[in-house]
Amino acid sequence: MAGTGCSIGVVGFSQPEFDKEKALEYIIEAFDDISSDKDGPYSVVSGLTDLGVPAIAYKEADKRNWKTVGVACSKANDYDVYPCDETIIEGKDWGDESDKFLSMIDILVRVGGGKQSKKEVEMAKSRGIKVLEYELVVD
Numbered sequence: 001m002a003g004t005g006c007s008i009g010v011v012g013f014s015q016p017e018f019d020k021e022k023a024l025e026y027i028i029e030a031f032d033d034i035s036s037d038k039d040g041p042y043s044v045v046s047g048l049t050d051l052g053v054p055a056i057a058y059k060e061a062d063k064r065n066w067k068t069v070g071v072a073c074s075k076a077n078d079y080d081v082y083p084c085d086e087t088i089i090e091g092k093d094w095g096d097e098s099d100k101f102l103s104m105i106d107i108l109v110r111v112g113g114g115k116q117s118k119k120e121v122e123m124a125k126s127r128g129i130k131v132l133e134y135e136l137v138v139d
Helices: 020-037 052-063 074-078 098-103 115-126
Strands: 006-012 042-046 067-072 086-089 107-111 130-134
Touching: 006 020, 006 052, 006 115, 020 042, 020 052, 020 107, 020 130, 042 052, 052 067, 052 107, 067 074, 074 086, 098 115, 107 115, 115 130
Parallel strands: 006 042, 006 107, 042 067, 067 086, 107 130
Antiparallel strands: none
16 A cells, blocks of 8 residues: 555444543554554544544544544434544435445544444455454443
């Protein structure tokens, strides 16, 4: 991938009850590991909402001057959305965006998360996308 950059997909908890400090530690660890292993420029692709793990990942991406991309179904517009550099709306229901999301990433980082996150991890693995997984305890 030298010279083409690296798109990092991030999935995880969107509800507010989880250890945000630990999630940020995991995001920083993953981003540091990826940026030491892969050439930039880097972009962070996540679920568009300004909630939970996606918001933490986007804020860390902004600190690093990395591009932010939001991929979500139209239901995301019912929530606070992060001011991403690029927004892609795919489908009407949660999960409709999964194929598009996975087609855009080189590596997937999961920090906690529920059924949707775990489903996307399995989909990523079946497509040969490298996955970094971190477990979080829900408060």
